[in-house]
Amino acid sequence: MLTIEGLRVQNVTLDLEIRPGEIVCLAGPSGSGKSLLLRAVADLIPHQGRVLLNGEDCAGMPAHIWRRRVSLLPAESRWWADLVGEHFPQPVSEEMAALGFGPEVMQWQVARCSTGERQRLAILRLLAQAPSALLLDEPTASLDHESIGRVEEMIDRYRRLHRAPVLWVSHDPDQMRRVADRRLEINGGRVEEVRR
Amino acid sequence: MNLIVLDYTDLLIAAGLIVALALLSLLMRLRVERQLLIAAGRTTVQLLLVGLVLRALFAHVTLAWVSLMALVMLLVAGYEVMARQKRPFKGAWGYALGTGAMFVSSFATTVFALLVIIGNDPWYYPQYAIPLLGMMLGNTMTGVALSLDRLTDFAWQQQAVIETRLALGQEWRVAMRDSIRESVRIGLIPIINAMAAAGVVSLPGMMTGQILSGTPPMEAVKYQILIMFMITAGTGFAILLATWLGGRRLFDDRQRLRLDRLK
Numbered sequence: 001m002l003t004i005e006g007l008r009v010q011n012v013t014l015d016l017e018i019r020p021g022e023i024v025c026l027a028g029p030s031g032s033g034k035s036l037l038l039r040a041v042a043d044l045i046p047h048q049g050r051v052l053l054n055g056e057d058c059a060g061m062p063a064h065i066w067r068r069r070v071s072l073l074p075a076e077s078r079w080w081a082d083l084v085g086e087h088f089p090q091p092v093s094e095e096m097a098a099l100g101f102g103p104e105v106m107q108w109q110v111a112r113c114s115t116g117e118r119q120r121l122a123i124l125r126l127l128a129q130a131p132s133a134l135l136l137d138e139p140t141a142s143l144d145h146e147s148i149g150r151v152e153e154m155i156d157r158y159r160r161l162h163r164a165p166v167l168w169v170s171h172d173p174d175q176m177r178r179v180a181d182r183r184l185e186i187n188g189g190r191v192e193e194v195r196r
Numbered sequence: 197m198n199l200i201v202l203d204y205t206d207l208l209i210a211a212g213l214i215v216a217l218a219l220l221s222l223l224m225r226l227r228v229e230r231q232l233l234i235a236a237g238r239t240t241v242q243l244l245l246v247g248l249v250l251r252a253l254f255a256h257v258t259l260a261w262v263s264l265m266a267l268v269m270l271l272v273a274g275y276e277v278m279a280r281q282k283r284p285f286k287g288a289w290g291y292a293l294g295t296g297a298m299f300v301s302s303f304a305t306t307v308f309a310l311l312v313i314i315g316n317d318p319w320y321y322p323q324y325a326i327p328l329l330g331m332m333l334g335n336t337m338t339g340v341a342l343s344l345d346r347l348t349d350f351a352w353q354q355q356a357v358i359e360t361r362l363a364l365g366q367e368w369r370v371a372m373r374d375s376i377r378e379s380v381r382i383g384l385i386p387i388i389n390a391m392a393a394a395g396v397v398s399l400p401g402m403m404t405g406q407i408l409s410g411t412p413p414m415e416a417v418k419y420q421i422l423i424m425f426m427i428t429a430g431t432g433f434a435i436l437l438a439t440w441l442g443g444r445r446l447f448d449d450r451q452r453l454r455l456d457r458l459k
Contacts, residue, residue: 039359042363043450043452044359044362044363044452044453045452046448046450046452062451063362063450063451063452064362064365064366064367064451065365067362067363067364067365068364068365071363071364071365072363073363074356074359074360074363076356077360078356078357078360079357080357080360080361080374125364126364129364129365
C-alpha cells in the first residue's frame with residue numbers, strides 16, 4: 001500500500017492511497033505538475049506532506065533505501081557508463097527476453113542503442129532492483145506499438161507478482177483505459193478522479 | 197658568486213620594453229596597450245608594497261604579524277577561488293568552501309614543512325614562512341578553483357543523470373563519484389604538468405630565483421623538489437576536501453540534488 005497524504009508541490013496537492021497491485025494513472029496538461037508529484041513521492045525534491053509505504057514513513061528511513069523501494073522511472077532514460085551491463089546490479093534474463101532482448105544486450109554500448117531500446121532497457125534496469133512500488137513517468141512515450149504492448153504486459157505481470165502499487169503518468173487515454181484500475185486528472189491545481 | 201643588486205634604472209630599462217610593446221599595440225591598433233600598461237602598473241605597485249611589508253615583517257619577527265600577513269593572503273586567495281567559478285554556491289558557502297579547504301591544507305602543509313623539514317628557529321621566521329605559504333596558496337588556489345568550478349558545473353549539466361542514479365537508490369556519493377573523480381583530476385592537472393615538465397621544459401621560478409641570488413644549483417634544486425612535493429600534497433588535500441564538502445553541499449539531508457544552492 002502506497003499512502004500519499006497532503007503531498008504538495010507547486011500548486012498541486014495530492015491525497016491518494018494505492019492498494020497493493022493497483023495501477024493508478026495520472027493525467028493532466030503539460031506543466032501541471034505530474035512529473036514533479038512523482039519526483040516528490042520518490043523524495044527527489046523538497047515537498048510538503050507525507051508518503052508511506054505499507055505504513056512506513058518515507059521520512060523515517062534513509063532516502064536511498066526509500067528510493068530503492070519506491071522507484072521512479074523518469075520520462076527520459078539517462079545512462080552514465082559506456083556499456084548497458086554496467087548499469088545492472090544483477091542479470092535479469094527472463095524479463096530481458098520478454099522485452100525482446102537477448103543476453104548479448106549487456107555488452108552493447110549505450111550510445112549505439114536507439115531511444116526506444118534505451119527506454120525499454122531503463123524499464124528493465126528499474127525492475128532489476130525489485131522495487132516495492134513503481135512511479136512511472138510516461139514509460140512508453142518513445143516506443144513503437146509492439147513495444148508498448150510488451151511493456152504494458154510486463155508491468156502488469158510485475159505488479160501482480162509483487163503486489164506492487166503503481167502510479168503511472170500517461171498522456172494516452174487508450175493506454176489509461178487498458179492499464180488503469182483508477183484514473184486521476186490534474187485540473188488547475190486539483191487532482192480529481194475520472195469516473196468511467 | 198655574489199648577488200648583483202638591481203637599481204631603479206635597471207627596472208626602467210625593463211619597463212621600456214613594456215612601453216615599446218604598448219606603442220606597437222597602439223600603432224597596430226590592437227587595443228591591448230591600455231590593459232598592458234595597467235597590468236604593468238599594478239604589478240609594480242603590488243610588488244613594491246609587498247616588498248615594504250616583507251621588509252617591515254623581517255624587522256619585527258613576531259608570530260602575530262606573520263599570522264596577520266598569512267591571513268590576508270588566505271582571504272584574498274579565497275576570494276579569487278570564488279570569483280573564478282561559473283556557478284559558485286550561494287551565500288557564505290561560496291566563499292567559505294574554497295577558503296576553508298585552502299586554510300586547512302595550505303596552512304597544515306606549510307607549518308609541517310617549517311617545523312619538521314626546515315626546522316628554523318623561530319619556526320615562523322617570515323623569510324621562510326611567507327614565501328612558502330605564498331607558493332602553497334598560489335597553487336592551491338588554482339587547483340581548488342578548477343575543481344570546484346568543474347564540480348558545480350558538472351552537477352548543473354548532469355542533473356538528469358544524477359537524479360536518475362538517485363532514483364535507482366544510489367547514495368549521493370555513488371551518484372556523484374564520476375563527477376568528483378573528474379573534478380579532482382582537472383584540479384591536479386596543472387601541478388602534475390609542472391612536476392612532469394620541471395627541469396626539462398621549464399626551470400621553476402623559485403629555483404631560478406635562488407640560482408640568480410647565488411645559491412649553489414644543487415641547494416636550489418633540493419628546495420625546489422621540497423616545494424614541488426609540498427605544493428602537490430597541499431593542492432591535492434585541498435582539492436579532496438573541497439570536492440567532498442562541495443559534493444556534500446550539493447545534496448541535502450534527504451540526499452536530494454539541490455542546484456538551488458548554486459548561484
